[in-house]
Amino acid sequence: MASQGIRGPSYRLVQGNGKEIWDMRKEAMSRPMSLSHNISLKVQPHLESWANMYGRNFLQWIGTQHQLIITELELIKEVFNNKNTDYSKTKSKGFEKIFGDGLVITTGEKWAKLRKLAIHTFHAESLKGMFPAMISSVEMMLERWKNYEGKEIEVFEEFRFLTAEVISKTAFTSSYLEGKKIFDMLSRLTLILVMNFFKIRLPIISKFYKTKEEIETDMLEREISSCIMEIVKRREDKVKNGEEDSYGSDLLGALITAHHDADETKRISADDLITECKSFYFAGQETTNSLLAWTVMLLAIHTDWQEEARKEVVNAFGQHNPTPDGIARLKVISLIINESLRLYPPIVSFSRTVEKEGRLGNLFLPSKMDVFITNLAFHHDPKIWGEDVHEFKPERFSEGVPKATNNNSAAFFPFGLGPRTCVGMNFALIEAKIALSMILRRYTFTLSPTYVHSPFQLITLQPQHGVQVMIHPL
Numbered sequence: 001m002a003s004q005g006i007r008g009p010s011y012r013l014v015q016g017n018g019k020e021i022w023d024m025r026k027e028a029m030s031r032p033m034s035l036s037h038n039i040s041l042k043v044q045p046h047l048e049s050w051a052n053m054y055g056r057n058f059l060q061w062i063g064t065q066h067q068l069i070i071t072e073l074e075l076i077k078e079v080f081n082n083k084n085t086d087y088s089k090t091k092s093k094g095f096e097k098i099f100g101d102g103l104v105i106t107t108g109e110k111w112a113k114l115r116k117l118a119i120h121t122f123h124a125e126s127l128k129g130m131f132p133a134m135i136s137s138v139e140m141m142l143e144r145w146k147n148y149e150g151k152e153i154e155v156f157e158e159f160r161f162l163t164a165e166v167i168s169k170t171a172f173t174s175s176y177l178e179g180k181k182i183f184d185m186l187s188r189l190t191l192i193l194v195m196n197f198f199k200i201r202l203p204i205i206s207k208f209y210k211t212k213e214e215i216e217t218d219m220l221e222r223e224i225s226s227c228i229m230e231i232v233k234r235r236e237d238k239v240k241n242g243e244e245d246s247y248g249s250d251l252l253g254a255l256i257t258a259h260h261d262a263d264e265t266k267r268i269s270a271d272d273l274i275t276e277c278k279s280f281y282f283a284g285q286e287t288t289n290s291l292l293a294w295t296v297m298l299l300a301i302h303t304d305w306q307e308e309a310r311k312e313v314v315n316a317f318g319q320h321n322p323t324p325d326g327i328a329r330l331k332v333i334s335l336i337i338n339e340s341l342r343l344y345p346p347i348v349s350f351s352r353t354v355e356k357e358g359r360l361g362n363l364f365l366p367s368k369m370d371v372f373i374t375n376l377a378f379h380h381d382p383k384i385w386g387e388d389v390h391e392f393k394p395e396r397f398s399e400g401v402p403k404a405t406n407n408n409s410a411a412f413f414p415f416g417l418g419p420r421t422c423v424g425m426n427f428a429l430i431e432a433k434i435a436l437s438m439i440l441r442r443y444t445f446t447l448s449p450t451y452v453h454s455p456f457q458l459i460t461l462q463p464q465h466g467v468q469v470m471i472h473p474l
């Protein structure tokens with residue numbers, strides 16, 4: 001790589017650059033920042049500092065794994081749009097405990113089979129059918145908010161319950177309480193995995209000795225699987241006993257049906273079934289939770305936009321609940337959501353593994369090298385968005401993404417790019433629009449003086465100390 005002009009921090013035995021990365025992140029997390037949207041240095045401190053030292057494309061090491069950070073849009077498009085399987089999703093250490101070899105990670109025919117099942121569940125007509133469940137979940141949340149009127153409320157946690165309730169009701173047709181144990185265990189598992197991601201241990205040692213955390217993650221993984229299997233078994237029993245004639249029309253029903261498919265090519269294993277449930281419980285909740293919290297934080301500061309959005313919602317729905325047609329027509333809210341996804345994308349980075357050595361632009365990449373891409377850097381690049389890049393200006397999207405990005409549409413990719421783009425994108429956008437519409441119709445809100453600005457990455461981009469706002473009934 002050096003002979004191709006690629007430089008980077010020196011490799012250290014066993015650890016690679018893991019310890020330096022972790023130390024920089026810990027340091028960034030130890031102090032809040034001013035209320036600015038220029039968050040790259042805070043969220044990805046090592047990438048910012050090393051890009052300044054070694055150039056925008058550089059090489060870093062996570063343990064013994066080499067990672068090439070790429071920042072040229074043409075290279076990124078090539079990686080994401082690759083039709084062959086030259087770049088696979090990176091199997092990050094430990095994260096198989098959440099995503100297994102399921103839709104989020106797998107490739108080839110298995111990916112196509114799982115993707116088809118998910119698309120079927122989240123297509124436009126199915127999404128319309130999910131409106132009542134989404135609306136009743138928001139109503140439940142707003143019932144709780146009545147206790148906080150005129151006071152402060154922490155919305156990141158509120159949206160955690162909301163998004164968990166929504167994915168439970170829509171994809172699994174069960175209540176949040178039924179899924180609660182699974183969500184709690186998934187949150188704990190995520191925390192341990194992220195905290196340990198940069199701590200590298202010699203494989204030979206981990207083979208014979210497990211740390212307390214490794215024992216806990218194994219236990220959590222087993223417990224989550226058995227909770228999911230209990231839910232699955234209840235549905236299977238109902239069909240066996242003749243109480244129901246199908247496994248259901250939601251995502252879980254589609255997965256159980258595929259598990260029992262007589263055609264072997266369409267069938268999925270019990271492990272795949274569990275993995276898909278875990279992935280959707282996780283992806284369906286954490287990401288939209290992040291989007292809603294950052295959007296409310298932004299609207300709490302930019303009350304002029306909050307007022308614009310409220311006017312639009314009142315015009316569209318009056319005192320009634322949101323409808324599919326009305327949600328599809330919301331213009332101001334869409335601009336606000338785009339700007340929120342630009343400044344605070346819930347997923348800030350992507351990784352792919354080079355399967356077969358070959359060319360990427362002018363570079364020759366060896367197989368098994370990871371290619372690392374950060375959308376945060378693109379979303380905050382003044383060359384693409386202009387000098388006001390760190391300002392909250394939803395109007396920049398009013399004439400579409402090409403205009404906003406100076407004809408570099410691919411530089412805005414909160415939901416990814418190419419065939420692996422987010423399968424839950426429309427679901428998430430509808431959920432966010434319904435929630436925002438219903439909140440705006442009921443409350444005005446401002447940022448509480450107790451709010452401490454500290455965005456950090458725990459797989460998704462999260463507010464380290466929550467988002468505290470003061471709510472006032474209209």
Ligand code: HEM
Binds near residue numbers: 427
């Ligand atoms: C604001 C909310 C969301 C954001 C920003 C988001 C972002 C993303 C991104 C960036 C990817 C691509 C990752 C990559 O290429 O490596 C992705 C993939 C995925 N997302 Fe989302 N997501 C959101 C909501 C959801 C929801 C609600 C669900 C499920 C109901 C979901 C399920 C998935 C799945 C299953 C994949 C993997 C798709 C594949 O590889 O074929 N996401 N998401």
